[in-house]
Amino acid sequence: MGNKQTIFTAQQLDAYQDNPFRQRIAEVFSEDGEGNMTLNDFLDMFSVLSEMAPRDLKAYYAFKIYDFNNDDFICKSDLEKTLNKLTRNELTEDEVRMVCEKVIDEADLDNDGRLSLEDFQHMIVRAPDFLSTFHIRI
Amino acid sequence: MPPKRKNDTAIKVEDVGMDVDAVLDSGSEEEARRRTKNRRIKPQRKAKQVSDDEEEEEEDEAPKKRGRKKKPKPQDSDEDDEEDKRSVKSKGSKVSRKKAQKDDSDEESEEDRGKRKKGGAVSKKEKEEQNKDKKGNPKERRRDSKGGDKDKKKKNGKLSSSSDSGESDEDSLSEGELAALKEQVEEKKKLIATLRNKPWRMKRRLVLLKEAQEFVEKFEGALGKGRGRKLYAFKVMMTKKFIKFKRDFENFKTACIPWERKIKEVESHFGSSVASYFIFLRWMYGVNLVLFGLMFGLVVLPEVLMGLPYGSIPRKTVPREEQDSAMDFSVLFDFGGYCKYSILFYGYYNNSPTIGVLKFRLPLSYLLVGVGIFGYSLMVVVRMMARNANEGGDGADEGEFTFSWKMFTSWDYLIGNPETADNKYASITTSFKESIVDEQENQKDENIHLRRFLRVLANLMILCCLGGSGYLIYYAVKRSQEFSKMDPDDLSWLQKNEVEIVMSLLGLVCPPLFETIAELEKYHPRIALKWQLGRIFALFLGNLYTFLFALFDEVTAKLESEKIIKNATEWGLNEYYANYSSFYNTTNVPPPNVDPADVVRGPCWETAVGIEFVKLTVSDIQVTYLTILIGDFLRAVTVRFLNYCWCWDLEAGFPSYAEFDISGNVLGLIFNQGMIWMGAFYAPGLVGLNVLRLLTSMYYQCWAVMACNVPHERVFKASRSNNFYMGLLLLVLFLSLLPVVYTIMTLSPSFDCGPFSGQDKMYDVVMETIEKDLPAFIGNIFTYATNPGLIMPAVLLMVLALYYLNTTSKGYQQANLDLKKKMQMARDEEKNRRNNKDSTNQVMKDLEDLLPNKSLVPPPTEEEPPPPDVVTEKGSKSPKTKPGSATKGVNLQKEVSLAASNPRGPVTRAPGPRGGPPGNTRGPQPGPGRGRGAPPRK
Secondary structure, rough: OOOOOOOOOHHHHHHHHHOOOOHHHHHOOOOOOOOEEEEEHHHHHHHHOOOOOOHHHHHHHHHHHOOOOOOOOOHHHHHHHHHHHHHOOOOOOHHHHHHHHHHHHHOOOOOOOEEEEEHHHHOOOOOOOHHHHHHOOO | HHHHHHHHHHHHHHHHHHOOOOOOOHHHHHHHHHHHHHHHHOOOOOOOHHEEEEEEHHHHHHHHHHHHHHOOOOOOHHHHHHHHHHHHHHHHHHHHEEEEEEOHHHHHHHHHHHHHHHHHHHHHHHHHHHHHHHHHHHHHHHHHHHHHHHHHHHHHHHHHHHHHHHOOOOOOOOOHHHHHHHHHHHHHHHHHHHHHOOOOOHOOOHHHHHHHHHHHHHHHHHHHOOOOHHHHHHHHHHHHHHHHHHHHHHHHHHHHHOOOHHHHHHHHHHHHHHHHHHHHHHHHHHHHHHHHHHHHHHHHHHHHHOOOOOOOOOHOOOOOHHHHHHHHHHHHOOOOOOOOOOOHHHHHHHOOOEEEEOOOHHHHHHHHHHHHHHHHHHHHHHHHHHHHHHHHOOOOOOOOOOOHHHHOOOOOOOOHHHHHHHHHHHHHHHHHHHHHHHHHHOOOOOHHHHHHHHHHHHHHHHHHHHHHHHHHHHHHHHHHHHHHHOOOOOOOOOOOOOHHHHHHHHHHHHHHHHHHHOOOOOOOOHHHHHHHHHHHHHHHHHHHHHHHHHHHHHHHHHHHHHHHHHHHHHHHHHHHHHHHHHHOOOOOOOOOOOOHOOOOOOHHHHHHHHHHHHHHHHHHHHHHHHHHHHHHHHHHHHHHHHHHHHOOOOOOOOOOEEOOOHHHHHHHHHHHHHHHHHOOOOHHHHHHHHHHHHHHHHHHHHHHHHHHEOOOOOOOOOOOHHHHHHHHHHHHHHHHHHHHHHEEEEEOOOOOOOOOOOOOOOOHHHHHHHHHHHHHHHHHHHHHHOOOOHHHHHHHHHHHHHHHHHHHHHHHHHHHHHHHEEEEEEEEHHHHHHHHHHHHHHHHHHHHHHHHHHOOOOOOOOOOOOOOOOHHHHHHHHHHHOOOHHHHHHHHHHHHHHOOOOHHHHHOOOOOOOOHHHHOOOOOOHHHHHHHHHHHHH
16 A cells, blocks of 8 residues: 555645644644645545545544544643634633633533543534534535 | 344444445445446346346345345345345356356455454344353454464354355355355445445555455356446436535525625624624515515506606696796705605505506505505514524523534634635634623622612613603604794704704714613623613604604694695686586586696695605615714724824724614614605605615625724624514504504595595595405405404404413423423433443453453454454554554544444443453443543553
């Protein structure tokens, strides 16, 4: 399988430059975890983000994307990062803290103060527009 | 036994494979099929029934069904079974022969078989005791992965013999074996079809795909499959096309919604509350378009096309004394002169019962349209309210995951355009702010007594304001009545328009005043908006009704003067006839030959009323637009550019930029609509004017908002239903319906203008039509229907129905509440249960870590194709092959099991029963694995 491998970098995903999580997506799907993608990784990414990918798969990768520090939990710092990326730092610190607390409060089922994949799935499968927004068309 | 096992496997695939049902397939798969097809052209052994069979197979349920059916006995007389058998029989010998030729590929098939066996084993295990299966499985797995052919042969006995011992017992393939083979092929095919849905890395997928393809290629040809491939490809293509078409169609539909983009843009920057105004405006525009269509199509157009032209009769001519100034701008601007005697107003319409060659009954149509406008509006408003009520709610979200969803699903990954992205950022920020405001409001609790006192105080002050403004209007109206008795030439413009000015000024000054007072109350902005709306509504209502009463005075005065003129005219006519007949001594008197401009005519109060409404509407438009221009645009410009040379920060400090005034605008719109409803009967052109106004207003205000306004300090979410607006609208509709219906029913129309001239009452037109032009029995029906004896029971019935429905809806509400409570409780319970389980899991995890067995699981080679049906096992293996995804494997398992989505699962699978040490060797299991958090595998 090792033939014809091209390296894709995060910068090459120009079409989706506006996505606040572009760096994370590249990291999650790349094998080396640093955003350098082989062709296979690239295909992986598009297969997961395609319309037909099953919801649980999508949810799993969404979890990975939002899990900034790769510790398999979405903890507060991850949430803060996500929020700041989403709002371009326009919320005040208080507001950010409050939102993060609310998120944990809502979605954390086992009360460990962070979201496990299970919590995340539990929450995301109920989201009405997760499937419609979490995909890319080429 | 073997077939049964296979069936189990098949079922297992159904269970485990994620989303097997998705018939969709990737390009790669299609390509693969094509490839195999090309290669398979040589074999070319396709029987007819086989193609049927394959079609069957492509529906994903088919294998399952077949599998189940075969379980009891393979010879089940199901149709496709039979077909299978036949095909299998006919092709069986060939299969084996070909197999003999292809020795080199045997190995692979063996591997496949191994995999399958594994799958079978797993499924069997599933059915058996857990402890047992844990014991058995790892061993088996290990053996398999080592590629021990012997094991396989021993285990699978006959099964595997079908492949690698093709030479030995060539033509002796039993039916069961063939069926088994077929199952395999089907599985492979299904794997190909659903490969893209599997949670594997691309590398594994490619390997798997290749293998599956090769396998299918080899055996499928042998089994005579492959016809219908074209059909299948075609089907696939059509599905894709269809999906694309559907998507395009959706886009098209969205693109067809007028101003959707504009509104979304506003919404993303100013929040849903401001957007709700624009949505309301758009809805209003739609309603008015319909009204305009009715009015224009059924009244104005027929009169223009088929009625008498201008200047033919007195009512369509400007009177002689007005003709000099009829084209003056000042006169036209007051809708006098030519405007007054045009199709814009009631007086222009002729009273001939039918017009034109079509015998169009214009007067009847006029009345029916006038009433129909109300009917349609009522229906639309009520329907809209009902629909909104269904959506329910008060903006406060009942969802459990408001913030989480906002956080994790609000970004649309489809966005690939910087501008859209900017809007999206803005809208996400706004929506977060909205939710934060709501949340803060929930958490707030302060000095309730102080708050109450302040609220009472605020209401008092506002009542004073309302009373004051009411008196002011009353005073102005009184004065204007005095003025109207004087000679109009002596009055200045100010004196003439005093009432309008006072009303506009009140409308300008009071709302901000109310807003300031409302600060005292410290309501949630959404509730504050409602209060504000209610108060301004009260203010405007006062204005409206003062205006109406003034108008009524005018109308009665006009009616009196009209009576005099009418008598005089009749008297004059009588004189004329008498003189003429006595002079020429004939009874055949021609009508007096007078120029239509010179005919003496009454004041025509209907037109006067129409003019009043049109004037009011126009002045309202002017005031609104000027306010926006000065209050928003000029202010923004000043603040923006004077800021460079000013002693304090204008942008942050005092004048600042304006906020968008939702309440004022909404009420302006509502009252404007009230004017339209009231005036439309007397001024058919008013509806057209309003359509224009709304159209321009949409663009103008959208621009103004985006260019000169700043978002509210506390962006708040609009209530999801605009029912408050709708309620106000309904109220205004009702209030405007009253006077119009009153005038139609009680006042007698002018004798010399309008479609009803010469009649005693306007509705006589209807009576006349019923009596003269409709069959007699309809007239009878009407008489019966208007009988009090019938109406009373009908009313009674309606009241009863109302009562019943009200009770039912209350019951439902109660049930709703209860259910909500239950849901909350269930959620809490689940939370608790999960907590408990987690703690036990912790113990389990520690136990597992203690055990050395884990290391015994051999590191599987990467090239080994994973069993397609044992997704979960694969998942647990993958970490070893790919360091980057060490944790992924585990989570995948959970994911797979979660796909089954049985929330109770983890509890029934409490760690108790499987606590035995052997269980741990296997690592996380598909089923129970979900119960545990991610950490154990790390």
